Amino acid sequence: MSENTSSIVSKVWNFCNVLRDGGVSYGDYLEQLTYLIFLKMADEYRKPPYNRDIGIPEEYSWESLKQKKGAELDTHYKKLLDELSRKPGMLGQIFLKAQNKISDPAMLYKIIDMIDKEKWAMMEVDTKGEIYEGLLQKNAEDTKSGAGQYFTPRPLIKAMVECIGPEPMKTIGDPCCGTGGFFLGAYDFITSNYKLDREQKRFLKDKTFSGNEIVAGTRRLALMNLFLHNIGEIDGEPMISNTDALIADPGIRYDYVLTNPPFGKKSSMTFTNEEGELEREDLTYNRQDFWVTSSNKQLNFVQHIRTILKPGGQAAVVLPDNVLFEGGAGETVRKKLLETTDLHTILRLPTGIFYAHGVKANVVFFESKPASKDPWTKEVWIYDYRTNVHHTLKKNPMKYQDLEDFIKCYHPENRHNREETWSEENPNGRFRKFSYDEIIARDKTSLDIFWLKDESLADLENLPDPDVLANEIIENLESAVESFKEIMEEINGNRQ
Incomplete structure (x- = not known):
């Protein structure tokens, strides 16, 4: 990290700490930085050598913010956010439902002044990305905000x-993209592993x-x-839709899908009944391209991704684990x-890697195939x-x-040239293959398969540290509580 980069990162974090003491969360600070940096970059793009019209009216430009202080700044900033939220394209999406969460105008002015001193459009992508990704992670760590699930x-x-090894000139989708982590991971992989020509760079920026x-x-x-990582255009259409991906087949087909669907098994909506009481109703998606109708969110995402x-x-x-073993709709989806x-x-x-607790998860890799009478x-x-x-x-924490x-x-170079590390002679090998016939013969076609012995159960000397053990107990308890909640919701729903 260069000295200039370190200085900018330090400034941004110092303001973050000051605001935290004043009751402003990481998430709120992050949102205000988003609005203000976008406005500053729009102002820079409006001037030479760019000379681009971003669609921000003069009365709500960056210059209009710089000229105000105190109560006048607070009033103007709130009006600016409201007006820009009505604009089309990425501009409107950035400011959609925007609110000022920094109640102290003096602090807001200092943040504006900090941002004004930098040339954000000319700043290295790595610098901008490091600042923003760092704040996103801090926000995820703030358990009260609930941002960890994204x-x-x-x-x-x-x-x-x-x-997966994504290649240039191929499309990548994520139907529940959160803060865009998979897109950035794929972007970094492509730019690091390929020497891109002009056409490939343009495709990566605007169409991938x-x-x-x-x-x-x-x-x-x-x-x-994405924008701070040089993906998309400041005056272009947003590449992330605000629609529920599960509602319908969008008609778009991708070369790759990398995603982490939201935690929680059920899709549901809350409404007020005739007695004025709140009720929850399971959401099911009746789609002809789905194998089975279900209110299980993850099963629906699996079908949608296919x-x-x-x-x-x-x-x-x-x-989550339940997708690998539960019966009914789960078994149907696994077989298909x-x-x-x-x-x-x-x-x-393993447990202990997600910011949302109580999650036992897996990564499932599959390749789409054309219709065939035999299983692929x-x-x-x-x-x-x-x-x-x-x-x-x-x-x-888990590291790369x-x-x-x-x-x-996994052998990304050619996954067909793999070798098991498990064998009868090496029962502790972690990599093992199972045939289609073996899996189909399992109860409910369960893919929740394990064979290693839990050493902590066999040998007390191998118990993990107390804090790790406590964390695992919490994970298991929270996972159990979630399951009990789902059972109670099912019972209450049946009673109604």
Whole structure:
């Protein structure tokens, strides 16, 4: 990191800490930075050598903010946010439902002054990206904000992208893109591994990525995150839609889908009944391209991803354990996925790596295939990175290096040239294959397969540190509580 970069990062973080003491959360600070940096960059693009009209009226320009202080600044800023939220394109999406969360005009003026001193349009992409990604991670760590459910750990994203190996001039979709982490991971991989010509650079910037995010604040952060990483145009159409991806087949087909669908099994909506009481109703999506109708959110996303992949398209999807073992609709979806795609790899993830607790998850890799009378899946290779693995977010977070052995076993260069690390002679090997016939013979076609012995159960000396053990207990309890909630909702729904 250059001295200038360090100085800018330090300034941004210092303001963050001051605002935290004044009751402003990371998320609120991040939103205000988004509005203000966008305005400053729009002002820079309006001038030579760019001379671009971004669509911001003169009375709500960056210059109009700089000229005001105190109560006048507070009033003007609120009106500016409201007016720009009505604009079309990316401009309107960035400012959609925008509010001023910095109640102290003096502090707001200082932040404006800090941003004004830098040339953001000319600043290195890595610098802008580092500032913004750092704040996104801090926001995810703030458990009260709930932002963690929109943030996938970056080491996991990097490993998933390495395995998929996206190529230039191909399209990448994410139907629930959160803050845009998978797009940035793929962008970094492509720019690091290929020497791109002008056409390829233009395609990467404007046509490679497309996604959905229904939460307005999260979508804003994603759009700004991409923009600061030189993806998309400041005066272009947003590449992230605000529509629910599950409602209908969008008609678009992608070469790759990398995604982490939102946690929580059920899709539901809350409404007020005739007695004025709040009721929840399960949401089901009646789509002809789906194999089964279900209110299970993850099962619906799996079916949707299968639809939007091109033949030969690759998917890497983070999914909770229940998708691998539950019966009914879950069994139907697994069978159809094994038949219509080559579901070739599952990575079992450890607990303690997500900012939302109570999550036991896996990464499922599959390749879309054309119609066939015979099942496309021949073998499923499973890498168990859960048994006897202990991570916590603060003391022992998962790093990219922890997943390098999985990437080596996955063999991205040619995944058909793999070798098991498990054998009768080496029962502790983490990489093992199972045939299609073996899986189909399992109860409910369960893909929740494990074979390693839990050493902590066999040998008290191998127990993890107390804080790690406590974290795992919390994960298990919260996972159980979520399951009980779903059962109670089911019972209450049946009573009604």
